[in-house]
Amino acid sequence: MDIAIIGASGYAGGDLIRLLLTHKEADIVCATSRKLAGTPVTKDHIHLKNLIDLEYSNPDIEKIDADFAFLAVPHTAAMQYAGKLKECGIKTVDFSADYRLPREIYEKTYGVKHSDYFKAPYGIPELHRKDVKNADFVANPGCFPTGATLAAAPVAKLAHTIIYDSKSGVSGAGDSISETTHFPNVAENILPYKITAHRHLPEMRQEAAFLESKANVYFTPHLLPAIRGIITTAHILFNEPMELEMIQKLYQDFYKNEHFVRLQPAKLGGVRGSNFCDINFELENDGTRLVAVSAIDNLVKGAAGQAVQNMNIMCGFDEAEGLRMPGMFP
Amino acid sequence: MDIAIIGASGYAGGDLIRLLLTHKEADIVCATSRKLAGTPVTKDHIHLKNLIDLEYSNPDIEKIDADFAFLAVPHTAAMQYAGKLKECGIKTVDFSADYRLPREIYEKTYGVKHSDYFKAPYGIPELHRKDVKNADFVANPGCFPTGATLAAAPVAKLAHTIIYDSKSGVSGAGDSISETTHFPNVAENILPYKITAHRHLPEMRQEAAFLESKANVYFTPHLLPAIRGIITTAHILFNEPMELEMIQKLYQDFYKNEHFVRLQPAKLGGVRGSNFCDINFELENDGTRLVAVSAIDNLVKGAAGQAVQNMNIMCGFDEAEGLRMPGMFP
Amino acid sequence: MDIAIIGASGYAGGDLIRLLLTHKEADIVCATSRKLAGTPVTKDHIHLKNLIDLEYSNPDIEKIDADFAFLAVPHTAAMQYAGKLKECGIKTVDFSADYRLPREIYEKTYGVKHSDYFKAPYGIPELHRKDVKNADFVANPGCFPTGATLAAAPVAKLAHTIIYDSKSGVSGAGDSISETTHFPNVAENILPYKITAHRHLPEMRQEAAFLESKANVYFTPHLLPAIRGIITTAHILFNEPMELEMIQKLYQDFYKNEHFVRLQPAKLGGVRGSNFCDINFELENDGTRLVAVSAIDNLVKGAAGQAVQNMNIMCGFDEAEGLRMPGMFP
Amino acid sequence: MDIAIIGASGYAGGDLIRLLLTHKEADIVCATSRKLAGTPVTKDHIHLKNLIDLEYSNPDIEKIDADFAFLAVPHTAAMQYAGKLKECGIKTVDFSADYRLPREIYEKTYGVKHSDYFKAPYGIPELHRKDVKNADFVANPGCFPTGATLAAAPVAKLAHTIIYDSKSGVSGAGDSISETTHFPNVAENILPYKITAHRHLPEMRQEAAFLESKANVYFTPHLLPAIRGIITTAHILFNEPMELEMIQKLYQDFYKNEHFVRLQPAKLGGVRGSNFCDINFELENDGTRLVAVSAIDNLVKGAAGQAVQNMNIMCGFDEAEGLRMPGMFP
Structure with missing residues (x-):
């Protein structure tokens, strides 16, 4: 399955790539970054060197050719992309707050108008697994x-x-x-x-x-x-x-x-x-x-890992795929 | 004023010496430690080297010749010494829990019998200054x-x-x-x-x-x-x-x-x-x-500093004497 | 391939299990610990819970039924087991110092007599890959x-x-x-x-x-x-x-x-x-x-990871098998 | 002795005030900061609250009325003030690099022209005490x-x-x-x-x-x-x-x-x-x-403390004055 990561250069983006590299079904084909477009993903994610051979790009959202997208941009930016991804038929997990709350509560909490509101399941799978399973777009919860x-x-x-x-x-x-x-x-x-x-x-x-x-x-x-x-x-x-x-x-x-x-x-x-x-x-x-x-x-159950868990549920994969690495103790 | 510190080798003991070295009225004449008796106080308190020239001793409590004592031994040990210090007329601040609570609550909380109970003011000066002022023995509160x-x-x-x-x-x-x-x-x-x-x-x-x-x-x-x-x-x-x-x-x-x-x-x-x-x-x-x-x-307001503050009140010194050093930021 | 870990309860043991759980060819069949025999491996390795269902055991070394062993016990203990593992035909990577140095230097450095000395390749693959490839017993280097x-x-x-x-x-x-x-x-x-x-x-x-x-x-x-x-x-x-x-x-x-x-x-x-x-x-x-x-x-390139890398070379597996997880940044 | 601190808002400035507050001869009359002029010194140095009642100011250097100055501004800024302080007869310790090295080496190392060079003792008292004693201006060494x-x-x-x-x-x-x-x-x-x-x-x-x-x-x-x-x-x-x-x-x-x-x-x-x-x-x-x-x-022997030590030597005070507080362990 071809994966696009919109906003791949931050901590959550780096951890998402870390996890997806061990996912049997996932193939990262696109990692966007405005600032770093044209440089290797390993430029800032030095832990990934020798493991991924991809450059950051900055394509128009409509031109992204992928089966699944992770939207890892800040709130208010996500709402610019969410609708287009839906239109393109790209299933999506959104890391931002833009689709986690009812519209009025969102607007009050974040002090902004929502420009493209729709309802999406709140992706804590332990509480909302059934809704996630049937969704094309899931709001990944806050950490x-x-x-x-x-x-x-x-x-x-x-x-x-x-x-x-x-x-x-x-x-x-x-x-x-x-x-x-x-x-x-x-x-x-x-x-x-x-x-x-x-x-x-x-x-x-x-x-x-x-x-x-x-x-x-x-x-x-x-x-x-x-x-x-x-x-x-x-x-x-x-x-x-x-x-x-x-x-x-x-x-x-x-x-x-x-x-x-x-x-x-x-x-x-x-x-x-x-x-x-x-x-x-x-x-x-x-x-x-x-x-x-x-x-x-x-960054994992609080962000990238839960996002992969949601993807697995949305796509019918084993829920633990890409998430089998144990924690690191000590 | 001659000061004895009973149990001077731990963290609280070391911090107490640190503070008393800047106290105009205080002269540390005795620092006890069972384990380290005979070795310089600076053996474990390396931060005090060149600043204090004293050896740990381990005297019988009755033979301590001091005007004021800090009792910095664990609970149940303190009750062995407290009465004797009182008898000797040595004003005392006790760091332990032995005199902080009513007898029954103490015995229930710590699961021991109290062998020498008496009432003592609870030395948070901001709440109990008047009682502290008139006391010969003050229970220094928990941190x-x-x-x-x-x-x-x-x-x-x-x-x-x-x-x-x-x-x-x-x-x-x-x-x-x-x-x-x-x-x-x-x-x-x-x-x-x-x-x-x-x-x-x-x-x-x-x-x-x-x-x-x-x-x-x-x-x-x-x-x-x-x-x-x-x-x-x-x-x-x-x-x-x-x-x-x-x-x-x-x-x-x-x-x-x-x-x-x-x-x-x-x-x-x-x-x-x-x-x-x-x-x-x-x-x-x-x-x-x-x-x-x-x-x-x-170790200061939660132990040694509050003990010095209580001493100052008990002895009629300026309440901030020995406590004028600012905190350390960063 | 059935794997035994002799001395599995320390930090290196825990990290070794962490890595082997992602190794396609490895099946951990035995994890020994004197102290914890009879309790689940996840008792102290809490990060492994839900990922491994195995109890610590404490078998006679001759009775271990495995294809490959990691010897993760301290120096001087390893030499008690090394010869027996060799005799049993169990390929082994030894974490200890017992086989890293020439006999005389070992004995001088560690202040002990070596009771069962033999030569083994020093397992930094980047320097000694060829020797490792042909060996049944490899000394894993110090960190x-x-x-x-x-x-x-x-x-x-x-x-x-x-x-x-x-x-x-x-x-x-x-x-x-x-x-x-x-x-x-x-x-x-x-x-x-x-x-x-x-x-x-x-x-x-x-x-x-x-x-x-x-x-x-x-x-x-x-x-x-x-x-x-x-x-x-x-x-x-x-x-x-x-x-x-x-x-x-x-x-x-x-x-x-x-x-x-x-x-x-x-x-x-x-x-x-x-x-x-x-x-x-x-x-x-x-x-x-x-x-x-x-x-x-x-704990990885300095211990468990390098040990797995050596095992892969000794057994003809892909050298990176079980070692594909990226580092964790931040 | 009236003290001015030119550039009092950074870490070294804060630590200098911390030390001077315990100095018997020192009276801080002026603490400058461009950014914070008009706000209390304790605005950013929260550890000093209740201990100093002074506002940051931003006076012309010639108008500073003090007996002694600490120049705690960055290199190249210090050389703007150094000569004027000398002219005003204000003894000075300079925290910057501007007077630590011979002119040519300074200019090469820092890549700038020196606009007001003169020689000054290098203030490690353990090596240059005699020179410091006779100086009106001392270059405080790097940490x-x-x-x-x-x-x-x-x-x-x-x-x-x-x-x-x-x-x-x-x-x-x-x-x-x-x-x-x-x-x-x-x-x-x-x-x-x-x-x-x-x-x-x-x-x-x-x-x-x-x-x-x-x-x-x-x-x-x-x-x-x-x-x-x-x-x-x-x-x-x-x-x-x-x-x-x-x-x-x-x-x-x-x-x-x-x-x-x-x-x-x-x-x-x-x-x-x-x-x-x-x-x-x-x-x-x-x-x-x-x-x-x-x-x-x-920040102490590497900056503010050594500066006070140099001041003490320059002014004939006890070398340890203001520096008697022990270190803090733990």
């Missing part, structure tokens, strides 16, 4: 909502309040330099940012609602002095005291058929570079609070 | 309860729930080696531990009660890949929606006379090596949740 | 000598002095805890250790001699605050001033057919998790010193 | 040359080759953001840069010559994933084999009266935040190579 939602999903509807306290590696901020990502500002610290109003919050609330939860959902992300990975500590407050056994059963049942969700200690070393989401939890002595912790690699 | 309590204190009584999600540098675990502190297990991760039942929780609840709060208080600590410092993200849920202006006024009033609490962005770089606690906060749009973030150096 | 030797090989015989100044991630010290690997002792520092007399030095000298170099070879390793990877800065002093063009040609010719050596900026992000060795160099203005820098992943 | 020169000084004249392999924390690159200092590019790596031709090399060669060494001096710096500190591994090759005892005596004699140079294990934790330079060394078995390792804090 934070993926880890957060999976942590709380089995018990979300029992809660009156859910607070996601997330800690993300710096690659989540992309490869663009900033004061925030200057090494001396990151190391030996952990920085809360967008403390009450991060743009990923509406996705979390949408998924909580999908899970029939009426909980108040809150979110505070932190910048962790690490390169990759997100640990989400979900503080889940119950309407009435819960029993540990019941909680355990809820988690086991919810994830019993899921290859990529593992109920084991959530450590970034367990998931680094892989598409797994590891979850463990502990119930407060009096049963009033559950702390569920999830670990994902923000 | 987590210090940062957590200061973050929430001004609004604690308005809350129905307070969740302290804390992130601590590894020096908080002391200088003893363990699986948990093995570099490849710490780096590129952030590890939640004692997720619902850390021993510092009862101190937090005690202080919340002191502040007339009826909130349910929860606590989850994390091991941060950093050497020093604690960031506490306090999620404070209110009974009814609050206004930002009122919250701001509460914080400003509460801390207006406090030299060591600063209302500014809470970053570990701002407090590293110093006795300050920096606090900032943000109110949820709908007024239902306040996120207050505090930054302290766990 | 430092691999990166160092590859950095200097093309010009080694032109030098009068070669100083390898290496910086290794902490996983090189294994998963055993120690003062040296306690997080606060590693972070915010870089520690030179075994400054003039590291046990890997004789391997470096042996390979320099193999390359017909008469240079004095020196080595100083450092412990880097990072998990994985070795950067070696090779300071190469020439007998007479050199021209850059000639140097470039020497490197290009030496490595032109080598898939796993890439002449590009040596960064750990380029090789992390992969079997590549990236090399760049710069010549002093006056031509008297070449600084060649190599980057490898100490 | 790398300070640590490197002190490591090799006692034996420099016995060597035929000295290779300084230095590893610097990222604060050495200043507070300006760049690709190089983007967290994911720094962490889990160690980057050699300006591998053979760093601008600090001529200072090292100048000081080696001052020490009557005829050695070829080479230098390769690396960017270390740490905030503060420089470890320099000096590889010193001798003309003939040396004896350890003699080497030890040379170091002990050379530094016996130096408060700020300590012969003990060189670890960044020992010197962090302080003006000390710690040095240890090991002699190759055959006596042909000495590896001397030095540790300094690049």
